[in-house]
Amino acid sequence: MIRTPICELFGIKYPIFQGGMAWVADASLAAAVSNAGGLGIIAGMNSNGEQLRAEIRKCREMTSKPFGVNVMLMSPFVDEVAHTVVEEHVSILTTGAGNPGKYMPAWLEAGIRVVPVVASIGFARLAEKRGACAVIAEGAESGGHIGKLHTMALVPQICDAVKIPVLAAGGIGDGRGVAAALMLGAQGVQVGTRFLVAKECTISQTYKDKVIKASELDTVVTGESLGDAVRSLKTPFSREFEKKEHEADISREELEKFGAGALRRAAREGDAQNGCFLAGEIAGLIKKEQSAKEMIEEIFGEAEKVLGGADQWVK
Secondary structure, three states: OOOOHHHHHHOOOOOEEEOOOOOOOOHHHHHHHHHOOOEEEEEOOOOOHHHHHHHHHHHHHHOOOOEEEEEEOOOOOHHHHHHHHHHOOOOEEEEEOOOHHHOHHHHHHOOOEEEEEEOOHHHHHHHHHHOOOOEEEEOOOOOEEOOOOOHHHHHHHHHHHOOOOEEEEOOOOOHHHHHHHHHOOOOEEEEOHHHHHEOOOOOOHHHHHHHHHOOOOOEEEEOHHHOOOEEEEOOHHHHHHHHHHOOOOOOHHHHHHHHOOHHHHHHOOOOOOOOOOEOOHHHHHOOOOEOHHHHHHHHHHHHHHHHHOHHHHOO
8 A cells, every 4th residue: 555654744545635626626526535535625716715614614524534725826815715724723725826925824823734736946945945844746737727847847856856745746647647756756646637527526517528538639728828827628718718819919808808707617517618627638548437436546556556566677
């Protein structure tokens, strides 16, 4: 069985976090992942303080295992959310899309373990200095908001740069990915795209079907001209966004207005024409729906097998 210091640090059976995906990562998915031995994460991005509070309490009714909350630092409700997680005695936070430095003193004083998602060595070092207990090094293969470096290059450099544990993310969806991440120096992984098709994930069936049907070439990166690159599945919306992004006469405001609400339309309404279906490059490997428990056990069973046979090429 694969156990790393991540397991002891967060009180989990397997060294795997579920990504805090907006409009996706609710109490149902987080509780299922935690009950299966990983660390489930509730997305705080599109919630105000009271909405998040309700989701946290719902999750506690569904699991007695550790779970966390993802704080999206670009959220208009971030101040509320930052206060709510303290009030609700959330013990683990992941953060994304910004620097959590403003909130770190209060979170650390409350005994919260903070794990920022980072896409560069500089940000990883800053997070360590500010008191993060671990970092998630996320490569550009991942779905949603991405940086410029890819997982294979990013993870070992961050492992060399900090003393705190590193989890790898981006392009990881099976046991081979977990084995590779461990060989790069990571002590665990964060997985997002594969959990989109978990039976306990409450997104639209249209979204799940698109992930299952996706090939290795079916994702596209848009938003780079806005300084906010995002990876999603190729759809009528993403193609139109990409087209508009390269039109000289369209303003930033018009482009942002065109994209507003597109993720919600995908995740909650299953709008195949006007929705933005965020997914990573790993979508091409995903072929079926499973329970979170089946996924996690399969992933780590595969990883053990891969690592056990790793010496076949070394004489």
